[in-house]
Amino acid sequence: MSRVDVISTERLLDDRHHHHEIQDFWQNGPVALVFLRQFGSAFALKQAVDLNTSYDDITAAGANVVLIGLGTPIQAFTFRKRSETRFPILTTADQSLYRTMGLTRAWRAAHGPTNIAPLIGLVRNGVYPYQRTGDNAQLGGAFVATRGGAQVVWEFRAHRASEIAPADEIVEALLTASARIATT
Template identity: 30%
Template sequence: MNRDREAFTEAGAPLAVIGQGTPANAAWFREQFELEIDLLVDTDRQAYKAAGTKVATVGELVGPRIVAQGVRRSLKSGVRQGKTVGHPAQLGGLMLVTPGGEVPWVHLSNDAGDYPPNEEVIEAVRAALSRDDHPVPA
């Protein structure tokens, strides 16, 4: 998402990431991956619980399909799995939260490689913000 941050901003959705590490972990991650988006930490995983994300099974973390998918994405993007911080089986997700606090779109990961394409998320942003009750923030 960091690579497409300008497209998200142009669509009306500045990005924020919530990780389950410590502030020191977040600082390292920000530097390592040259993040230019907000990075928050939630060591108790309360945001994950509130969002309804799940803790994965072994198959959802390292099943053959998941590993193959991870290798393909890694080769394509050049990003490699680093040291796991926090709960190793905690899955994530993506949420679109409007300025008024509504959540018109959610994707909760079903396995370790389950994230929608950025284009799909940007389209969801545009659709949500085009509704009369969700004006684009100034």
């Protein structure tokens, strides 16, 4: 499994121009760090919307989800409005966090033909790409860490743009990690 403690003191801006350290989000419970491909991606939008449907269950369990994307706070704010997410959104200007977490950057994987059918499916369901932000070749991933960031209990790395971490698996990992805290 991966380690998130190596990025714990990274300071990122949120969509309202406030600085946060990543470790701030796992102080009271487990956290899912969801690295979005880019704020303009239809796949990232779908992922945020899917996670937001479980917001009440996640917060009731004392857990949190943090969406991290390449771009500016204004682009993150636009993404918040489009996705209507209630989870924190953090921004980074470069790929250093993505590289540290072992997330792939590959133009062919981001734009290859295997992404066309899933993108058409999203568009048919009313989920559209928006303006490109950050690095259009960067792929995403997700990591669920226990309280204190001591251990990663679930992880996902995309190998093409259309692959997003399944929201139900993220929620299940967060709830399981929260249940472990309650029994200790």
